[in-house]
Amino acid sequence: MxxxxxxxxxxxxxxxxxxxxxxxxxxxxxxxxxxxxxxxxxxxxxxxxxxxxxxxxxxxxxxxxxxxxxxxxxxxxxxxxxxxxxxxxxxxxxxxxxxxxAICYEQLVGASSLKPELISGLDILIIRELTGDIYFGQPRGRRVATDGHFPGAEEAFDTMRYSRPEIERIARVAFEAARKRNKKVTSVDKANVLETFQFWKDVVTDVHKEYPDVALEHMYVDNAAMQLVKAPKAFDVVVTGNMFGDILSDEASMLTGSIGMLxxxxxxxxxxxxxxxxxxxxxxxxxxxxxxxxxxxxxxxxxxxxxxxxxxxxxxxxxxxxxxxxxxxxxxxxxxxxxxxxxxxxxxxxxxxxxx
Ligand SMILES: NC(=O)C1=CN([C@@H]2O[C@H](COP(=O)(O)OP(=O)(O)OC[C@H]3O[C@@H](n4cnc5c(N)ncnc54)[C@H](O)[C@@H]3O)[C@@H](O)[C@H]2O)C=CC1
Ligand SMILES: CC(C)CC(=O)C(=O)O
Ligand SMILES: [Mg+2]
The missing domain is CATH 3.40.718.10 (Isopropylmalate Dehydrogenase)
Structure with a gap:
């Protein structure tokens, strides 16, 4: 090895x-x-x-x-x-x-910035897709705008994208993981605004048909950020894209006492x-x-x-x-x-x- x-x-x-x-x-x-x-x-x-x-x-x-x-x-x-x-x-x-x-060890309940009763016994798993999304999408760069609010101005752009197989495989990872835990997956998206994440939600819903024993809920990322500090123990497995997962996992780290614990x-x-x-x-x-x-x-x-x-x-x-x-x-x-x-x-x- x-x-x-x-x-x-x-x-x-x-x-x-x-x-x-x-x-x-x-x-x-x-x-x-x-x-x-x-x-x-x-x-x-x-x-x-x-x-x-x-x-x-x-x-x-x-x-x-x-x-x-x-x-x-x-x-x-x-x-x-x-x-x-x-x-x-x-x-x-x-x-x-x-x-x-994100596991809160009993000895560290007092180290979190949240009330002890909210995080005592916390054990949630964030599953973040790691090779797609806006972190890897092309094209990206800087250019002079030809349209938008300020034509002729300097602008920057990135591309958010996910293919069906990319979403299917991470969804399967999440459902399989949930099967070994409390059998609940929360898929976090921004389907109300972004086409990429309406697609994400649709594909996760399709894959869910293979896992009838696991409960699936969908949640918008802004609400998920709020629920993570309001009632973190309501989550079991959270599956989301690369950027939302990056942000939510740093937030979740504070439920464990410190980012140095995650x-x-x-x-x-x-x-x-x-x-x-x-x-x-x-x-x-x-x-x-x-x-x-x-x-x-x-x-x-x-x-x-x-x-x-x-x-x-x-x-x-x-x-x-x-x-x-x-x-x-x-x-x-x-x-x-x-x-x-x-x-x-x-x-x-x-x-x-x-x-x-
Ligand atoms: N996978 C990686 O290599 C990553 C690299 N970065 C890079 O790290 C650099 C610093 O980024 P930041 O935004 O400051 O994030 P960071 O995670 O390095 O630090 C954020 C805060 O948490 C504290 N912290 C982090 N780890 C700690 C530990 N083990 N023990 C105690 N305190 C700890 C830091 O002191 C700081 O106050 C940047 O260049 C960034 O791009 C950031 C995230 C992931
Ligand atoms: C430095 C970034 C590429 C990564 C990051 O913030 C992370 O993986 O949590
Ligand atoms: Mg990060």
Whole structure:
């Protein structure tokens, strides 16, 4: 079993180091090979996703990814910007199904900005389509407007699009996942305004006929954003497009206490996966040793479960995370009165120690 380790930029480097520490402590036999990605790869090789990194990712059973990006690259031509590395990996590896579980551990009920009764026992799964939508649609660019409100003015445009097979396959992933949970799927769209999302809604409704045992509800994305903070436990599986899923999963992360707690798995149709926290490179706290590594450590657990067939090891990691939280250890993002503030490396060490 081979794992490509791509730490990336900012806190990506700090949090991936802790996940690797935990993986090494499991005494399983897998090979790990690291490569540069994002801004770090741009600095060294002039490209955020060099061929060597992409080839390593393709040749691996799984990829452990940190995060890419830094404000200092915001003026680069888009193809050279660090974020193109993660978009490129998703596209080249066909990682269309992004699982973002928002689970509120009992020990962190007080860390959320929501009332305890709203989030205690929360366990929802956001399934985000990851290789289509306005993030990948062509054409896109800048031009001089020939029509619209200001003909002759400079304008920018992107293309939102989804094909039937793209929607069908992510809908099936969602219905299958719901079958193993509470048998409810909420499909989030903007069908009242966007043709792409009326189509999304129609196709999800068609696929639902194959899953009569699973309840399907449709919800507009603006309402979904509101319901997520009003009554989050009413959701089970949420399936949505790339952009809405990006936004809603960051919102959902606060139900778990912090974005530093939200892991993710991005899978293709052959079971190969990329595992990364749902957050970014956090330049505001990078290099300070205070980033929460738990989302990345929990992503490593998802990797063991989904790509490496190591369910027992995945459960060991998840139990160890719960144990350190029960011990009262907290990075600053989840710290509250009466708990012990620790740094990134101390948190990783504590998880290693807590592995049974
Ligand atoms: N998959 C990826 O590589 C992603 C990369 N990005 C990139 O990351 C850079 C920063 O973007 P932002 O919008 O600031 O989003 P971000 O997710 O990096 O940070 C948002 C806020 O959450 C905090 N935060 C994030 N992760 C944390 C952790 N593990 N522990 C404690 N606090 C944490 C940050 O300090 C910041 O205040 C940008 O260049 C962006 O494009 C953003 C999202 C995903
Ligand atoms: C940097 C973006 C491409 C990705 C993002 O925000 C995400 O995947 O959550
Ligand atoms: Mg995001």
């Amino acid at each position: 081979k794992i490509a380790v791509l730490p990336g930029d900012g806190i990506g480097i700090e949090i991936v180091a802790e996940a690797v520490k935990v993986l090494n402590a499991l005494d399983l036999s897998f090979e790990m090979e690291s490569a540069l990605v994002g801004g770090a790869a741009y600095e060294a090789h002039g490209h955020p996703l060099p061929d060597a990194t992409l080839n390593l990712a393709k040749a691996s059973d799984a990829i452990l990814f940190g995060a890419v990006g830094d404000w200092k690259y915001d003026k680069l031509d888009r193809p050279l910007r660090p974020e193109q590395a993660i978009l490129g990996l998703r596209k080249h590896l066909g990682l269309f199904a992004n699982f973002r579980p 892991p993710s798995a991005s899978l293709n149709s052959s079971g190969q996966g990329l595992y990364e926290p749902s957050h970014g490179s956090a330049p505001d706290i990078a290099g300070k040793g205070i980033a929460n590594p738990l989302a990345t450590i929990l992503s490593a657990a998802m990797m063991l479960r989904f790509s490496l067939n190591q369910e027992a090891a995945a459960q060991r990691i998840e139990a160890a995370v719960q144990k350190v939280l029960a011990q009262g250890l907290r990075t600053p993002d989840i710290h509250s009165e009466g708990t012990t503030k620790v740094g990134t490396a101390e948190m990783g060490d504590a998880v290693v120690k807590a592995l049974k």
